[in-house]
Amino acid sequence: MTSRQKKDSKADSRPAPEISGPEISSRGAVAIVPPKSIAGNALMLVVAIMSFLACLTVGAVSIVRDAASDWQSDIAREVTIQIRPIEGIDIEASLERAAGIARAAPGVASARTVSSEETTRLLEPWLGAGLDIAGLPVPRLVIVTVADPAAVDFAALRRDLATINGASLDDHRVWTERLASMARTTVIIGLGVFGLVLTATVLSVIFATRGAMAGNRDVIEVLHLVGAEDSFIAGEFQRHFMLLGLKGGVAGGGGAMLLFALGNWLSGEAIGTPGAAQVNALFGGFSVGPAGYFGALAVIFLIAVLTAATSRFTVQRHLADLS
């Protein structure tokens, strides 16, 4: 007897009841794994704290990277030509010639000779006031402002300046390399902290999932007995944990974004104070840019997906072990 025949036969053998009236399941699709059986609040709190820390890390990395980028940009837009005083050369003529070579180079906006008076003022803190530098072997400078760092051929400029006796070009490469290195180190540290936070989150979810499975042993058994596949059972747990991860992520990430906004507002309020000026000089202002906010949103999404995937993997592994 085929299944269809059996169904028809069954239908014939039963009284035909009224199939009308109110909806049967007014509760909608009720979760097969009872939500109360999962230590949800504790896990959500852990996920919220972890998300908060992860978002702070993203924000901090974003601030440092932006600041380093600003510094690099500022430094790269100014190079210095130095003329050392050598006996027998006219240093003023050399300065003019160097400035002329710099102005003629592509990508250069301007070149300005630092006058003798300016040089004296620069040295005043070390050598005292009223000093006549004419008798001292003090190098002189030409400050070159770069319009487009990418357009300047520093190697060619250096070659051209080599024709002037005692001239050298300082393109601040050492500084920019140090800044780039510092920014890279900061990003690596940030990634390390971020990785640790995610690892802690994953471990918390694994423990919580194992606890939930132990508490729902009878549910899992019944599901197996009615022919549920492991993927279905894993999906039931995954749904709970994804929701928990999302709630925790939104709470933690949302808190971090509020903190960013508060920091931006406070730094705006403090403009003009000596302390703020110092902080600004160092970090370019406590201002988390759009990248930081997008990063925080990505963290919330990542935490939710990670929580769901971890619980699914844990359940499937546990069910595979059961067999």
Place this chain on the structure above:
Amino acid sequence: MIRFENVGHRYGMGPEILRDLSFHIAPGSFQYLTGPSGAGKTTLLRLFFLSLKPTRGLITAFGKDTQTLPKAELPPLRRRIGMVFQDFRLLDHLTTFENVALPLRVQGKSESDYRSDVKELLEWVGLGERMHALPPVLSGGEKQRAAIARAVIGQPDLLLADEPTGNVDSQLAHRLLRLFSELHRTGTAVVIATHDLSLLDRYDARRLVLEDGQIHVYE
């Protein structure tokens, strides 16, 4: 449908509680599985239900050797077998309707597809008025009928019932037996494990008697 050939089973290093079982459950057949308490009826049902593997011998279920069956192929086979447990195994947080619909839900069917079928079946087993009730507030007989409804909702080829009349009075036992015989008439093979001899007298059928770990078949 299900064939046992020289099947034996022991738990761990314990004594062999089932020995040299060789018999066949034919499609559309009706039989009692009986024997004294502790004879191994529940263990044999678990072997039928593929939730245990025999320690020796061969069990062929729906043409497949259960010993070598990959785990992924178990759920589709289990869906062809309905099981009524002695302790019902209803989920307390789901209503009667939701418990009965569970085998269809795990198959990925939507409620709109199975709503009328489940309602019809609940009416048929006399639980039409109790479909929104949670198991803790159901009587023993109602739980028993809900468990039976859950076992048959997927229209299984084989229905296994472990002491289905153990918790009910003789009147309800008679009703449940009628329910099983109705199912049998629709083409479902039925195996009822019981040590209630009065039940055996009410509806004459093939008997599988377990004694001292061995099975005696009375056609």
